[in-house]
Each structure stands twice: as structure tokens, then as C-alpha cells.
Amino acid sequence: MKHRIVILGAGYAGASAAGRLARRLHADDVDVTLVNAEPDFVERVRMHQVATGQDLRHRPLRDLLAGTGATLRVARVTAVDVDRRTVALTGADGADELGYDTLVYALGSSLDDCGVPGVAEHAYDVASRPGALRLRERLGDLAPGRRVVVVGGGLTGIETASEIAEARGDLDVALAVRGGLGDWLSPAGRRHLRAAFGRLGVTVHEHADVERVGAGEVVTDTGTRIPSDVTVWTAGFTVHPTAAATALQVSERGRIVVDGSMRSVSHPDVYAVGDAALAHGPLSTPLRMSCASGIPMAWQAADSIVARLTGGKLPNMPLGYVHQCISLGRNDALIQLVTADDRAKPAAPGGRLAARYKELVCAGAAFVVAHPLTYPARRRRVVRQGAPLIPAG
Numbered sequence: 001m002k003h004r005i006v007i008l009g010a011g012y013a014g015a016s017a018a019g020r021l022a023r024r025l026h027a028d029d030v031d032v033t034l035v036n037a038e039p040d041f042v043e044r045v046r047m048h049q050v051a052t053g054q055d056l057r058h059r060p061l062r063d064l065l066a067g068t069g070a071t072l073r074v075a076r077v078t079a080v081d082v083d084r085r086t087v088a089l090t091g092a093d094g095a096d097e098l099g100y101d102t103l104v105y106a107l108g109s110s111l112d113d114c115g116v117p118g119v120a121e122h123a124y125d126v127a128s129r130p131g132a133l134r135l136r137e138r139l140g141d142l143a144p145g146r147r148v149v150v151v152g153g154g155l156t157g158i159e160t161a162s163e164i165a166e167a168r169g170d171l172d173v174a175l176a177v178r179g180g181l182g183d184w185l186s187p188a189g190r191r192h193l194r195a196a197f198g199r200l201g202v203t204v205h206e207h208a209d210v211e212r213v214g215a216g217e218v219v220t221d222t223g224t225r226i227p228s229d230v231t232v233w234t235a236g237f238t239v240h241p242t243a244a245a246t247a248l249q250v251s252e253r254g255r256i257v258v259d260g261s262m263r264s265v266s267h268p269d270v271y272a273v274g275d276a277a278l279a280h281g282p283l284s285t286p287l288r289m290s291c292a293s294g295i296p297m298a299w300q301a302a303d304s305i306v307a308r309l310t311g312g313k314l315p316n317m318p319l320g321y322v323h324q325c326i327s328l329g330r331n332d333a334l335i336q337l338v339t340a341d342d343r344a345k346p347a348a349p350g351g352r353l354a355a356r357y358k359e360l361v362c363a364g365a366a367f368v369v370a371h372p373l374t375y376p377a378r379r380r381r382v383v384r385q386g387a388p389l390i391p392a393g
């Protein structure tokens, strides 16, 4: 009987894992099935571009997997039973159950309203394609002079505020930040960011902890009311509740706790990658939710699974960071160089060249996900069938 590998989620992490596994294991020994709610790969790092009317290349998952031997199931995962080793699905053909011997969980993340009242009712988001398309429609209807408030001073908030301000110079765009603007960046990085926001006309509300979102305003913890015709919530991302509903060990925030090989610390036949997993990088700092972490995590998981099934050597790829690439519209960006554990170094080049570099990074990420056939094919034979023999730890 073939070893059944099921990968849940075809974002940056899941699709990378599927392609790599299918290339590295012999098709006579394994069935690799990729399950995703949507039929195509979505470049999530470009959702702020979608919101401002830019169209992305259509990337059907079926084309992406062509020639790899992996199978695509377009269905929504509704539950995982790690004791029975089954996944419950619902799709066009109704409800179904899929059994696995090895599971790779990569369902990503979604908007977190952080418990703030009014976000669900009044705010827009760029966390997913449906969210970005909804915002795109609203921005399209917005008359000149209207006010857009982006809440959240992280990378997504900065990129979103810049993109909207550049695409719609006729709108009044503001960013509400809990602390200081870009306070994790180096002084050079902060300078560049402030200059870019000045040029784009983005108003920054610093130390603005948003407590409530209303129909025409956001209200901070000090009672300051910031008028807003369109509020975009980027203040947090959360993982899907599916993992927390299983017997898997998860973090406080529901991410699956994994070891250095991306294997669940509680269930050796489950691996987790991307936003859905809590993995540690250099100095034991948790890897941040990012595509920059998700793809290497996927490679690590795939190579670890291959090693364990084929009796090979476990990979030991260090997972760390080099830079944070922040787009500031289409013509400017900031490349904040960082230590392997993601702390800002002094250098932070910005400008048009940085924008080109950032574009290259995004395009490169999509390319490696969308072209699994570029992975070297080492179709190793499986020597261990069924559940992995090596205990977690």
C-alpha cells in the first residue's frame, strides 16, 4: 500500500511542500494529495495591490501540480482527527473524509479582529482575496477627498496605506499605529519611511491603540475619534481554529507547535508549516508569520518527511532572516536588513531600486511555488510505510 501524504492548504507553504514531496519521493510508493479551498494559488503578499485595482496573474493549482504526480482536491477542510488520521472535507461533491499516513498542515492565517468591537461590521481587510476584492470595490466607489484609515503599524499596514495613497492620491489616507511608526526599524529605515509617507501624504496617528471601529470613525483608547469613511484593519492575523480543535499541541494562539523538522511535538505523523505553525528560529525566537518563513519551513518539512520515509539524513537548514522588504507603493520600498533572528541592522536601503528588489522577491516567491518541477527530482524509495517509526522530540 502506498504511503498517503495529505497536505492541507495550498498557500506559499503548503504548495511548496506538495511540489517538493512529489518530486523527491517515488510515485510508486506515495500518494501526495494537496487540499485547498480555492482552485488557484493566491499570492497573498500582494493583496494590498489587489485592493487598489491591480490584477494578478491567474495561477491554477492544477497547472502548478502538472507533471509532479501530486493530486489536487478542491475542498474546504472542516476538521482533522489526529487519532483516526483522517481529515473531514466539504466540497462541490459534498462532505468527504480523507485518510493519511503523514499530514502536512498549512492552512495559513486570517484576519484577527483582536476582539475590537466594530471590526467585523465596519472594517475592510487585505488578509485574503475576498477581503481585498471587497475593499477594491469600496475604494472604487469612493469620491475624492474621502478618508481612509488603515489600522495597524506592522508591515501589512504600512504597505496597505502606501499602496492606497499612491493609487488614490485624491483620498485622505491615514495610518493608526499602536506605538511609534516603524519603531522596530533602524533609524535609517524609520527616516525613509517617514519621508515616503510625507511624499505620499499619509497621516500617521502614533500611540493610537484603536478600541472601537464605528461606521464613520475609529476610536482610540484615549477617546480620540479619527474620522474614517473606510477603515482597513491590518492589526492582526490569527490561525484557523481547526488545529486547536484537535489533540495536537498548539500554542496559546492556536498555532501547531513543531520541532526543528517542522514535525508536531505531540503527533509524529503531523507536520505543520507556514503561518499555522509555531516554529523557532535562531536564539529560539518564534518565526514570524510570513512567506519568508513559510517557504523554507515547507522545504524543511518536505525534506524531513523524505528523510524519515527513505532512511536518509535529516536536513538541518537554519531558519532565519536576512531582511524585511516593505513596499511603499510601486515606486518605492524599504529593505530593512536584519539579523538572523529578525532584529534591525543599521542599513535600510530604500527607493526605486529597493522597489524593484521587493518586486523581484515577491515574483521569486511565487515562481518557486508555481514551478515545483524546478526542484531537483530525487525520487527516493520509501523504506518505512504507515506511521513514522521515529517518535516526536
Ligand SMILES: Cc1cc2nc3c(=O)[nH]c(=O)nc-3n(C[C@H](O)[C@H](O)[C@H](O)COP(=O)(O)OP(=O)(O)OC[C@H]3O[C@@H](n4cnc5c(N)ncnc54)[C@H](O)[C@@H]3O)c2cc1C
Binding pocket: 008, 009, 010, 011, 012, 013, 014, 035, 036, 037, 038, 042, 044, 045, 046, 047, 048, 075, 076, 077, 078, 106, 107, 108, 109, 126, 127, 128, 155, 156, 159, 240, 273, 274, 275, 276, 289, 290, 291, 292, 293, 294, 325
Ligand atoms: C497584504 C499582505 C502582504 C504581505 N506581505 C508579505 C511580505 O511582503 N513578505 C512576507 O514574507 N509575508 C508577507 N505577508 C504574509 C504572508 O502572506 C503569509 O505569511 C503567507 O501567505 C503565509 O503562507 P501560508 O502558506 O502559511 O498561508 P496562506 O498563504 O494563507 O495559504 C493558506 C492556504 O490554505 C487555504 N485554506 C485556508 N483554510 C482552508 C480550509 N479550511 N480548507 C482548505 N483550504 C484552506 C487557503 O485558501 C490558502 O490557499 C503578507 C500578508 C498580507 C495579507
